[in-house]
Amino acid sequence: MSAAPIPKTAPFAEEEIESLNRVVGTATPIQRAWLAGFLAGLEAQAGVAANDVLPAAAPQKAEPLTVLYATESGNSEKLAGDVAKSARKLGFKPALVDMADLDVASLKDTKKLIVIAATWGEGEPPGRAVHAYKTLMSDAAPRLDDVEFGVLALGDTAYAEFCAIGRKIDERLAALGGKRVVDRVDCDLDFAEPAARWIGDAVKVLTPPNAGGRVIEVDFGGKPAAPASTDIVEAEITEHVDLNSSRSDKETIHLALSFENGAPAYQPGDSLDLYPENDPDYVDELLKVAGLTGDEKLRNDFIKSRDVTTLSLKTVEAYAEKTSHHYVKALIADGQAREWIAGRQLIDLIATFPIALDAEKLRALTRPLAPRAYSIASSRREVGDEAHLLISAVRYESHGRARKGVASNYVAERLKKGGRVRVKLKPNKHFALPAPDRDVIMVGPGTGVAPFRAFVQERRATEASGRSWLFFGDRTFTHDFLYQLDWQDALKDGALTRMDVAFSRDTPEKIYVQHKLWDRRTELVGWLDGGAYFYVCGDAKAMAKDVRAALVRAFADVKSLTPEAAEQAVVTLEREKRYLQDTY
Ligand SMILES: Cc1cc2nc3c(=O)[nH]c(=O)nc-3n(C[C@H](O)[C@H](O)[C@H](O)COP(=O)(O)OP(=O)(O)OC[C@H]3O[C@@H](n4cnc5c(N)ncnc54)[C@H](O)[C@@H]3O)c2cc1C
Ligand SMILES: Cc1cc2nc3c(=O)[nH]c(=O)nc-3n(C[C@H](O)[C@H](O)[C@H](O)COP(=O)(O)O)c2cc1C
Numbered sequence: 001m002s003a004a005p006i007p008k009t010a011p012f013a014e015e016e017i018e019s020l021n022r023v024v025g026t027a028t029p030i031q032r033a034w035l036a037g038f039l040a041g042l043e044a045q046a047g048v049a050a051n052d053v054l055p056a057a058a059p060q061k062a063e064p065l066t067v068l069y070a071t072e073s074g075n076s077e078k079l080a081g082d083v084a085k086s087a088r089k090l091g092f093k094p095a096l097v098d099m100a101d102l103d104v105a106s107l108k109d110t111k112k113l114i115v116i117a118a119t120w121g122e123g124e125p126p127g128r129a130v131h132a133y134k135t136l137m138s139d140a141a142p143r144l145d146d147v148e149f150g151v152l153a154l155g156d157t158a159y160a161e162f163c164a165i166g167r168k169i170d171e172r173l174a175a176l177g178g179k180r181v182v183d184r185v186d187c188d189l190d191f192a193e194p195a196a197r198w199i200g201d202a203v204k205v206l207t208p209p210n211a212g213g214r215v216i217e218v219d220f221g222g223k224p225a226a227p228a229s230t231d232i233v234e235a236e237i238t239e240h241v242d243l244n245s246s247r248s249d250k251e252t253i254h255l256a257l258s259f260e261n262g263a264p265a266y267q268p269g270d271s272l273d274l275y276p277e278n279d280p281d282y283v284d285e286l287l288k289v290a291g292l293t294g295d296e297k298l299r300n301d302f303i304k305s306r307d308v309t310t311l312s313l314k315t316v317e318a319y320a321e322k323t324s325h326h327y328v329k330a331l332i333a334d335g336q337a338r339e340w341i342a343g344r345q346l347i348d349l350i351a352t353f354p355i356a357l358d359a360e361k362l363r364a365l366t367r368p369l370a371p372r373a374y375s376i377a378s379s380r381r382e383v384g385d386e387a388h389l390l391i392s393a394v395r396y397e398s399h400g401r402a403r404k405g406v407a408s409n410y411v412a413e414r415l416k417k418g419g420r421v422r423v424k425l426k427p428n429k430h431f432a433l434p435a436p437d438r439d440v441i442m443v444g445p446g447t448g449v450a451p452f453r454a455f456v457q458e459r460r461a462t463e464a465s466g467r468s469w470l471f472f473g474d475r476t477f478t479h480d481f482l483y484q485l486d487w488q489d490a491l492k493d494g495a496l497t498r499m500d501v502a503f504s505r506d507t508p509e510k511i512y513v514q515h516k517l518w519d520r521r522t523e524l525v526g527w528l529d530g531g532a533y534f535y536v537c538g539d540a541k542a543m544a545k546d547v548r549a550a551l552v553r554a555f556a557d558v559k560s561l562t563p564e565a566a567e568q569a570v571v572t573l574e575r576e577k578r579y580l581q582d583t584y
Contacts, residue, residue, distance in 0.1 A: 012088060062093035063208060066110045070099040070117040070133065070165065072126035073271075073373065074428065076154055079116050079195050086203045100128035100577075104135040108142035112206045113149040113178070117169050121540050123161025127581045128430065131571060133165070136172055143177050150182035150202040152195060157188045157312035157367070160338060181205050189370040232275065232424045235259050238386065240417045248479035251393040252447065253412050254377075256386055257423065263385045264424075266376050268454035269431035269582070272387060273371035275422040276407035277414070278303045282347070289351045290362050298359045306366040309345045309406055313337055315365050316349060322364065323355045343398035372407035373426055375537065375582065377450035377483075381461035387423075390450040390482065431535070431582045436464035439532035441524065443547050445473035445502070445513045446482075448538020451582060453483055455535075460495035468495070469527065473502035473513040513543070514550040521554035533578045540583035551579075 006012075006020050065087050069080035077098070084094040092112075099117070107113070120126050125133040135141060151173070153166020163186035170184045182202040187194050239256035257263075257272075266272075283302045287293050302308050316337045320328040328349075331337045346365065350357070378388035393412040394405025404413075415421055433455055434440065440459075442452040449472050459468055470487065474480035480503070490496035500516040517524060528534060536547050548570065556566035573579040 013084075062091055063112065064110075065092040065094045065112045065114065065203075065206065066097055066107075067094050068097045068099060068102060068113065068115045070115075070126050070129035070169075072118060072120050072128070073426065075191065076116040076118045076126075079152065079154075079191075079199065080114075082196070083114050083116070083199050083203065086199055087206075090203055090207045092203070092207070098128070099126075099132045100574075102132040104132055104140065105142055107136075107147065108144060110144075110147050113147050113173070114202055114206070115149065115151045115166075115169055115173070116154065117151065117166040118154040119156075119159070119161060119163055119165040122159065123164035125165045127544070127583065128574070131574065133169075136169065141172070141176055144173060145177035147173070147178040148181045148206060149173050149178045150180065150198075150206070151184045152198050152202070153184055153186045154191055154195075155186060155188065157314045158310040160313075160342070162186065162312070162314075188367060190368050231264070232422050233259060233261075233264065234420050234422050235387070237415055237417055237419050237421060239388075240415060242412075243390070243482045245479040248476070250475065250480060251412050252480075252482055253389075253391045253393070254483075255389045255391060255411060255415070256378075256383075257389070257421065258386050263380060263387050266380065266387060266425055267427065267429075268376070268379050268433055268458045269428050269451055271373040271375050271426040271428060271582075272389060272423040273373055273426050274389070274407055274411070275371045275424075276369065276410040278306075278308055278369065278406055279404060279409060279413075282404070283308060286347045286350070289347060289354065290357050291354075292357065292359055292362060295359050298363065301363070302366070305369050306363065307369045307406075308366050309347075310367070311341050311344050311346050311349055313341060315346060316341065318365055319349055319353070322361050323357070325353050325355050328353050345403065348399060348401070369406070371424065373584070375447070375450040375454075377453040379454050379457035379461060382457040388453070390447050390453075392447045428582060430577075431537075431580050433458060433464075434466070434533045436462055437466050439467040439469070439527050439530060440535065441469045441471070441527055441532050442535045442537075443471040443513055443517070444535075444537045445471075445543060446538050448536075448543070448583075449482055451537050452535070453486060456486075456490045456495045460490065460493065467497040467527070467532075469498040469500075469532075470496055471500050471502070471513045471516055473504065473511075473516070475503065475505040477501070477503045477506055512546065514546040517547065517550045518554060521558050524551075525554055525558040528573065528578075531578075533580065534573060535580050535582075537582045538584075544581060544583040548579075 006017050006024060008014070008017060012020065067080045067083045067087070069076040071077045080096050084096055087094040118126055151166050151170035153163035153170070155163035155166070166184060166186060170180070174180050182198070182205045185194055185198045235257035237255060238258045239254060241254045243252045243254050244250045280303055283299055284293070286302070286308055287295065287299060292298060316328060317332060319325065320332055331340055374389040374391055376387050377390045378386060391408050391411045394408045396403050431451065436459070440455065442455060444450070444452045452470055456468060456470070459466070472487070474482060487496060487499055491499060500520060502511045502513050502516045504510040504512055534551070536544050538544070552563070552566045552570050555561055555569040556563055559566070559569070561569065570579060
């Protein structure tokens with residue numbers, strides 16, 4: 001006799017229910033009795049009375065919980081998965097919803113809602129979440145009087161608009177009548193612990209009191225949500241080449257990494273997180289202005305593992321609090337601190353407002369040094385156990401001081417061929433190639449071209465039949481044409497069907513990729529109407545917005561659409577996940 005199937009309402013994911021049914025459904029009565037005894041024994045061993053775990057009566061329907069996430073680089077999505085796991089253990093039936101797919105009107109039917117939202121750009125929602133976010137903020141949003149909710153915000157204190165999107169969603173849900181049952185927490189880049197704590201609290205608070213009989217208590221407090229970083233791997237640098245000519249004012253490094261135990265299992269479109277070290281000269285100068293020269297332990301710690309450059313409002317407030325510095329306190333009290341921070345670093349704060357500091361006070365002003373993401377510029381099918389990166393050295397001057405980006409200059413100035421570097425795979429399933437027979441249009445000026453080298457290599461290796469069209473741009477043809485020979489080869493062997501280039505400093509009038517899109521609008525819209533996928537990678541501040549606007553105008557012009565209808569055509573591409581972005 002086979003057992004009655006486990007109902008769909010059970011507090012497991014659908015695939016888990018299927019797996020359980022596969023085993024329990026065909027088990028003999030003796031096997032089922034053994035399993036029941038075994039599970040009860042396990043719980044008793046864990047200190048939970050069997051009566052607390054086993055339903056006394058018929059199983060109750062698992063409580064639905066919507067876990068909504070707005071993500072660009074996957075952190076919020078990963079945490080949403082952690083929420084679902086924890087919630088299932090407490091008897092919920094969680095539904096994970098990417099804000100990219102959210103029908104905002106459906107929120108009114110939700111009883112319990114957890115939102116995890118990242119902030120991007122300069123206080124903007126992640127690209128894929130823009131549409132739903134705008135609807136939520138508009139008059140079209142439904143009343144949420146019956147919704148209990150909690151919001152976890154992800155961000156980076158280095159940005160002026162720290163966690164702005166999480167904060168705005170939290171305020172909006174309350175304004176629409178939702179009942180906030182757990183206070184929002186705003187997380188910085190080292191979010192693992194606070195996020196895990198918040199998730200544990202939120203799921204517990206949302207658990208109905210009458211669920212007592214079925215609840216298995218789990219202690220989540222303080223445990224990191226993310227697994228330990230065991231997947232950081234050390235790679236050897238086998239190539240370190242500046243792709244700009246010596247007469248360029250830019251330096252863009254092609255870095256080939258090789259892995260002793262096989263490259264991480266990356267796909268075209270993924271990135272690597274690279275773990276940098278700080279510039280020892282900068283650290284020495286910082287220690288000098290802080291009056292802490294000679295503290296070798298602190299120097300080493302600062303070079304290897306602390307973020308000693310970022311200056312955030314939080315840092316200025318901590319400095320005022322720890323030092324009671326009169327002028328810094330006044331800066332905050334006058335509401336000037338935010339403006340003062342712009343373009344400045346930690347060293348400016350200490351140099352401008354010097355005060356006696358000890359090592360512990362100075363260290364407390366810093367956060368852990370975070371890795372930087374770099375798009376992978378190769379396909380494993382072509383390069384085997386290697387991964388290639390394309391890294392542009394960030395250098396600029398502000399407030400009279402020459403500044404250098406931490407990771408990009410670590411790579412450009414201090415890593416050498418034969419050296420080693422620590423990296424971790426950062427998958428991005430939202431920026432993947434489509435089926436081999438689909439056409440792709442790739443817009444990647446500057447280092448934005450990196451993932452498209454991976455795409456082209458992959459399409460060559462898989463002999464993809466779909467066409468591919470690359471839009472590339474940089475400053476000058478002669479000095480800044482990144483991977484020029486690769487593109488020429490790809491055009492010759494057919495891995496690349498077309499290429500358009502825009503070199504902004506070669507002509508009196510600046511030409512960018514968006515101008516090339518406009519020039520080619522008829523063919524472009526033709527490709528998209530035929531089902532092509534449109535990819536944009538690179539600068540988020542201006543380029544990505546200009547490219548999108550150019551595409552809207554192209555639709556309006558080629559198909560004689562109103563601006564609204566043309567906008568809708570691009571929104572449709574986004575909804576169909578044929579307009580994909582990886583911008584930074
Ligand atoms: C998914 C993803 C993929 C990426 N792929 C690539 C890639 O393929 N190649 C690549 O080169 N980069 C890529 N980046 C960017 C990369 O991660 C780093 O942000 C970049 O290299 C700068 O890091 P850094 O440590 O050198 O600079 P940081 O030390 O982090 O300094 C950068 C900061 O300096 C400030 N700053 C920079 N320029 C100026 C200026 N002109 N005026 C005033 N302030 C300024 C800004 O506050 C900026 O945030 C990617 C980013 C993401 C998120
Ligand atoms: C290009 C870029 C812009 C960002 N802009 C902001 C911002 O304006 N405010 C903020 O708090 N965090 C900002 N962040 C930090 C992200 O929110 C943070 O890395 C977060 O963990 C990303 O989560 P996700 O992986 O779910 O997208 C930015 C990060 C990048 C790379």
